[in-house]
Amino acid sequence: MLSVNHLLGIKYLKKDDIDLILKTADTFLDVINRPIKKVPSLRDTTIVNLFFENSTRTRLSFELAEKRLSADVLNFTASSSSVSKGETLIDTVNNILAMKVDMVVMRHPMPGAAHFLSQRVKSKIVNAGDGAHEHPTQALLDAFSIRRKLGEVAGKKVLIVGDILHSRVALSNIFCLQKLGAEVMVCGPPTLIPKYLHTLGVKVEYDLKKALLWCDVANMLRIQLERQDIKYFPSLREYTHLYGLNKDILDSLEKPIVIMHPGPINRGVEITSEVADSEHAIILDQVENGVAVRMAVLYLLANRPDVV
Amino acid sequence: MGQRKILDAEQCNLTLQRLSFQLIENHDHFIDSVIIGLQPRGIALAKLLYSKICLNIGNEFPFGELDTTFFRDDFKLKPLIPQTTSIDFQIENKRVILIDDVLYTGRSVRSALDALTHFGRPASVELLVLIDRRFSRHLPIQPDYVGVTVDAVENEKVIVDWQNNGQSAEVYLTTIQ
Numbered sequence: 001m002l003s004v005n006h007l008l009g010i011k012y013l014k015k016d017d018i019d020l021i022l023k024t025a026d027t028f029l030d031v032i033n034r035p036i037k038k039v040p041s042l043r044d045t046t047i048v049n050l051f052f053e054n055s056t057r058t059r060l061s062f063e064l065a066e067k068r069l070s071a072d073v074l075n076f077t078a079s080s081s082s083v084s085k086g087e088t089l090i091d092t093v094n095n096i097l098a099m100k101v102d103m104v105v106m107r108h109p110m111p112g113a114a115h116f117l118s119q120r121v122k123s124k125i126v127n128a129g130d131g132a133h134e135h136p137t138q139a140l141l142d143a144f145s146i147r148r149k150l151g152e153v154a155g156k157k158v159l160i161v162g163d164i165l166h167s168r169v170a171l172s173n174i175f176c177l178q179k180l181g182a183e184v185m186v187c188g189p190p191t192l193i194p195k196y197l198h199t200l201g202v203k204v205e206y207d208l209k210k211a212l213l214w215c216d217v218a219n220m221l222r223i224q225l226e227r228q229d230i231k232y233f234p235s236l237r238e239y240t241h242l243y244g245l246n247k248d249i250l251d252s253l254e255k256p257i258v259i260m261h262p263g264p265i266n267r268g269v270e271i272t273s274e275v276a277d278s279e280h281a282i283i284l285d286q287v288e289n290g291v292a293v294r295m296a297v298l299y300l301l302a303n304r305p306d307v308v
Numbered sequence: 309m310g311q312r313k314i315l316d317a318e319q320c321n322l323t324l325q326r327l328s329f330q331l332i333e334n335h336d337h338f339i340d341s342v343i344i345g346l347q348p349r350g351i352a353l354a355k356l357l358y359s360k361i362c363l364n365i366g367n368e369f370p371f372g373e374l375d376t377t378f379f380r381d382d383f384k385l386k387p388l389i390p391q392t393t394s395i396d397f398q399i400e401n402k403r404v405i406l407i408d409d410v411l412y413t414g415r416s417v418r419s420a421l422d423a424l425t426h427f428g429r430p431a432s433v434e435l436l437v438l439i440d441r442r443f444s445r446h447l448p449i450q451p452d453y454v455g456v457t458v459d460a461v462e463n464e465k466v467i468v469d470w471q472n473n474g475q476s477a478e479v480y481l482t483t484i485q
Binding site for chain 1: 375377378379383384385386387388389390391392393422425426427
């Protein structure tokens with residue numbers, strides 16, 4: 001059984017929790033590859049997907065995971081709701097819960113929003129991304145994808161490249177990979193690497209070629225221009241020149257590495273099409289695995305009979 | 309905690325031998341039949357019977373393992389950790405033999421019947437159990453092949469203790485305080 005009532009972030013999970021989620025996801029990956037892709041476990045559970053920020057993959061992946069578990073699903077997007085009429089987050093959620101909803105999956109632009117909600121409403125909360133804080137299911141599916149591709153996560157060297165400063169994916173990945181015994185290095189322009197990141201036990205490298213030579217897996221992140229209030233580097237063209245992954249640099253490594261990307265991809269910026277579509281990239285496997293991992297998270301949170 | 313032996317290794321071996329012959333008698337060369345063990349505790353029994361049957365009939369036939377966790381009706385009552393399901397064949401129009409170690413309330417078998425429908429429509433489904441706990445059924449489910457029938461009260465538990473790498477077993481009835 002999970003040691004937590006909510007999935008708010010990887011930092012609140014124990015290693016045993018992560019192992020349990022990944023092991024359960026294995027069985028769900030088997031389920032979603034059968035002719036009948038659905039199981040009845042959550043048939044009496046209603047889940048609302050609260051998205052206060054844009055999302056394609058995560059929202060569809062959660063919705064599909066919920067439907068594959070036979071849950072009833074409500075979808076909410078902030079742009080078409082009463083939030084624009086001045087309603088507070090807690091009022092919005094409590095109104096939804098009054099309609100007998102059991103679980104809340106929430107994406108919100110403010111860091112800590114899921115944690116805030118979990119302390120104030122009587123429901124199980126799954127964080128689907130809160131500002132630049134955490135995106136726990138993305139980290140879990142990344143770890144799951146590495147485990148399926150390379151056999152295990154422990155002892156592997158994982159490189160995260162790009163906009164670390166604004167990335168909730170990077171932070172959740174660092175916590176998750178370290179708890180599973182992997183080594184983590186980050187690489188990017190100095191302005192996009194948080195000042196105290198080394199205190200988390202993460203290696204920092206500013207030269208992409210050196211970083212790639214070190215790693216078994218490279219996770220390429222998107223430059224989050226929408227979160228950047230000031231200019232952190234002179235131009236996208238210069239960023240691509242120094243930190244973009246292309247076939248030439250991959251060939252020069254003379255060793256195969258696994259390429260990951262949490263999406264959405266900006267082709268030609270952080271990664272070229274040739275690399276993104278190559279046999280080394282497991283980007284679409286990550287998307288498939290995401291449904292299985294989210295099914296595991298929802299299943300394990302619902303299967304805590306004594307709480308909420 | 310009191311404990312009473314129901315089957316020792318030698319008796320258990322005889323019982324397993326009898327069960328394998330009963331299956332061969334009814335399924336001939338298993339041309340249209342498959343064996344599916346129920347996770348977690350039916351697997352060892354299913355594997356042993358399968359190997360005995362293959363040895364006797366001289367050919368192999370499909371063998372699978374079925375986990376029923378997602379189809380159970382006690383999801384809200386206790387933590388349920390799923391195990392592996394491994395059925396890499398179609399059960400459409402096959403004669404399925406479900407195997408479990410102990411038949412008690414019948415709820416696991418009910419969930420197994422539900423789970424099976426995800427792999428096709430079998431021609432028939434039979435149930436084989438090593439131990440049948442009489443008078444304790446919650447559902448109208450009865451076995452087709454039984455090793456031993458046991459009368460046990462609610463605070464007693466049947467324990468099948470596999471030994472020699474799953475080659476033999478002893479069966480106990482234990483009282484839970």
